[in-house]
Every structure is written in structure tokens, then in C-alpha cells.
Amino acid sequence: MKIKMDFVSSAMLDKKPKKKRINFILNKVKDGSILVVDGVMTAEEEMELIRETMRRVDDGFPGIEVCSLKKQVRGFQSFLERLSDQRTRIQKVLIGRIPETSLKTGITLVGPARYIKKIKKNPNSFSVLAEA
Amino acid sequence: MGMNFRGFFDWFFGLFGYRKNIRLGIYGATNVGKTTLANRISLDWTGEEIGKVSEIPHETRTVQKKEKVEIKLNRRKILINLLDMPGLATKVDYREFLKYGLSKKAAKQRAREATDGVIEAIKWLSNVDTVLAVMDATQDPLTQVNITLLGNLEARKIPVIVVANKIDLKRAKPNEIKEAFPQYPVVPVSALKGRNMDELYEAIAKYARRAK
Ligand SMILES: Nc1nc2c(ncn2[C@@H]2O[C@H](COP(=O)(O)OP(=O)(O)OP(=O)(O)O)[C@@H](O)[C@H]2O)c(=O)[nH]1
Numbered sequence: 628m629k630i631k632m633d634f635v636s637s638a639m640l641d642k643k644p645k646k647k648r649i650n651f652i653l654n655k656v657k658d659g660s661i662l663v664v665d666g667v668m669t670a671e672e673e674m675e676l677i678r679e680t681m682r683r684v685d686d687g688f689p690g691i692e693v694c695s696l697k698k699q700v701r702g703f704q705s706f707l708e709r710l711s712d713q714r715t716r717i718q719k720v721l722i723g724r725i726p727e728t729s730l731k732t733g734i735t736l737v738g739p740a741r742y743i744k745k746i747k748k749n750p751n752s753f754s755v756l757a758e759a
Numbered sequence: 760m761g762m763n764f765r766g767f768f769d770w771f772f773g774l775f776g777y778r779k780n781i782r783l784g785i786y787g788a789t790n791v792g793k794t795t796l797a798n799r800i801s802l803d804w805t806g807e808e809i810g811k812v813s814e815i816p817h818e819t820r821t822v823q824k825k826e827k828v829e830i831k832l833n834r835r836k837i838l839i840n841l842l843d844m845p846g847l848a849t850k851v852d853y854r855e856f857l858k859y860g861l862s863k864k865a866a867k868q869r870a871r872e873a874t875d876g877v878i879e880a881i882k883w884l885s886n887v888d889t890v891l892a893v894m895d896a897t898q899d900p901l902t903q904v905n906i907t908l909l910g911n912l913e914a915r916k917i918p919v920i921v922v923a924n925k926i927d928l929k930r931a932k933p934n935e936i937k938e939a940f941p942q943y944p945v946v947p948v949s950a951l952k953g954r955n956m957d958e959l960y961e962a963i964a965k966y967a968r969r970a971k
């Protein structure tokens with residue numbers, strides 16, 4: 628009947644390389660925790676998370692539920708984000724690889740599919756129904 | 760007369776056998792009607808079906824292909840390779856299949872193949888030119904699978920047509936899909952009944968592009 632929730636700062640996850648970040652998330656979720664992070668992944672990273680989840684599915688772990696809210700950034704902040712995307716591209720040309728990206732502003736919830744019964748997403752909010 | 764620049768281009772390169780088929784990937788969550796749609800498109804233009812349809816989720820577990828499907832509209836011809844993908848999912852629970860009367864052993868086997876299918880579909884994202892993102896219009900469109908799929912295609916600059924399927928059902932709300940994804944062309948269809956397919960072919964003719 629108990630469900631554990633872990634709130635993790637994106638600053639902590641940002642320090643990890645992409646692969647380790649996904650492993651960290653999936654290890655927590657496979658242990659039964661619902662994880663909440665103050666950031667959102669890129670679409671590519673989300674797809675990577677789905678792929679990695681599929682590799683780990685077994686009889687006791689059917690997979691995950693994910694939901695995220697992106698903060699709509701405008702004005703100066705969006706300028707900064709675009710600048711950072713630009714920097715990423717330049718770095719890619721200079722060093723021949725894409726540097727580890729950092730999580731963007733927003734919120735993400737990842738939890739075990741066996742506990743999360745339903746997620747209702749709206750443009751600016753979402754609600755989660757969980758049951759152990 | 761009547762041949763636009765692109766038509767001329769296709770004709771010109773077609774003469775030399777340079778014309779490559781457009782790889783049209785059919786993506787979406789499981790059970791939304793991807794294979795029904797692929798069969799409909801294939802039947803309409805080649806007279807043959809391409810895959811098996813089922814009410815049990817994860818029926819398609821390996822990519823189903825139909826090559827050289829020629830779609831003719833007005834004076835334009837486009838050649839596509841249809842690629843019906845396994846349904847995307849963030850979870851695969853073998854217990855789900857038991858409800859449809861599968862044995863435990865068969866259900867577990869199906870689940871294993873389903874997870875491989877999702878991985879294969881994701882891998883194919885780097886091998887498609889244009890995507891039909893199929894959604895079930897009787898369901899909430901704002902799911903993580905749909906959002907992640909569209910986000911990925913956008914990052915890869917792959918043209919997308921959103922297909923709002925199952926409009927023959929009374930509870931279908933294709934407008935909810937239009938509202939959820941206003942930045943995409945959305946075509947409501949019934950793949951099962953073959954409803955509004957002409958509009959979909961027009962959209963394919965308009966948006967389908969080979970990857971650069
Ligand atoms: N009413 C209605 N049912 C449909 C339509 N298209 C598909 N279906 C039904 O939806 C179910 C799933 O169809 P499929 O074509 O197998 O779906 P899919 O997306 O290929 O599913 P997976 O391969 O399992 O991912 C079947 O029972 C179909 O008959 C439609 O336009 N209208």
C-alpha cells in the first residue's frame with residue numbers, strides 16, 4: 628500500500644553523463660519509486676529512455692509511465708536557450724561530438740507502470756493516479 | 760502543361776532510374792490502427808494487404824514493408840515504400856494479453872517480442888523520410904508517446920502528417936487532436952471504413968519528402 632516518491636534536483640542529474648542519467652532514473656523506478664525532477668529531457672533523450680526501458684522489461688517490471696511539462700520560455704530566456712543550442716552546434720563542429728545536454732526548464736515525473744494507473748495531461752498541468 | 764517543377768524533376772530523374780522511393784513510416788502508439796491504415800493504403804494502390812490486424816495490442820512486432828507503392832493524384836505520381844511499425848509504448852505487461860485468452864507462455868513470449876518491436880521501431884526513426892503519426896481519435900491525444908514521437912521527428916526535421924483514425928466511432932473527437940497539435944497537418948480518417956482517404960493521399964502528395 629506504500630508508494631515512495633523521490634524528488635531529485637536537475638542540477639544533480641545534469642552532472643551525470645546521459646547514459647548514467649537514464650540508468651539512475653530507471654534503477655529508481657524499477658525499485659518502485661516515483662521520481663520527480665525539476666527539468667525536462669529532450670525528445671531524443673525521452674526516446675532513449677523508452678528504448679532503455681524496453682530493454683529492462685520483465686515479468687515483474689512492465690515498464691514506466693512518464694509525464695513532463697515544459698516551461699514555455701519567451702524573451703531573454705528563450706534567447707539564452709537558443710544561444711545554448713547554438714553553442715552545442717558549434718561545439719559539435721569543433722570537438723566532433725555533441726556535449727552532454729542539460730535538462731531544460733520544466734518538471735518530469737517518471738514512475739513504475741505497475742503503480743501508476745492513470746496520468747491525465749493538460750497543456751499546463753497533469754494529474755497522476757497511483758495505487759500500490 | 761500541368762506539370763510543376765517538382766513533377767518535372769521527378770520525371771527527369773525517373774528517366775535515369777535515379778528516383779528513389781519515399782520511405783513512409785507509419786508510427787504511433789499500439790492499437791491505434793497503423794496496420795489497418797497501411798493495409799488500406801496498400802490495398803488502394805496495389806491491391807494487396809501488408810500485415811495482420813488485431814484487437815490485441817502489439818500485433819505488429821516487426822516492421823512490415825510494402826515497396827514501390829505508386830500513388831497517383833492528378834498528374835503527379837509518387838512512389839513510396841510503406842513501413843508499418845510496431846506500436847510504441849513505455850510499458851508492456853504480459854498480464855494484459857491474458858485478458859484476450861492467451862496462455863501465460865504465449866503472453867510472455869508476445870511481451871518479449873513486443874519490447875523488441877518497440878526498440879526496432881525507434882531504430883527505424885533514422886531510416887524514414889516522412890511519417891504518418893497515427894492516433895486513435897477516441898483517446899486522449901496528449902500522451903507521452905505521442906509527444907515524444909512528434910518531438911523526435913521535429914528534431915530530425917522529418918515531415919509529419921498526423922492521422923486522426925477511427926472517426927467512424929461515435930465517441931471519436933478528431934478536433935481534440937487538432938487542438939493538441941496545431942502545428943501539424945491533421946487528417947481525420949477511418950482506416951477501417953476507408954473514409955476520407957482522399958484527403959490523406961492529398962496530404963501525402965503535399966508533404967511527403969525524401970530525407971535530405
Ligand atoms: N472502428 C474502427 N476500428 C479500427 C480502425 N482502424 C483500426 N481499428 C481497429 O483497431 C484495432 C487495432 O488495429 P491495428 O491496425 O492492428 O492497430 P495497430 O496500430 O497496427 O496495432 P499494433 O500493431 O498492435 O501496434 C483492430 O481491432 C482494428 O480493427 C478504424 O478506423 N475504425
Ligand SMILES: [Mg+2]
Nearest residue numbers: 793794818819
Ligand atoms: Mg500493427
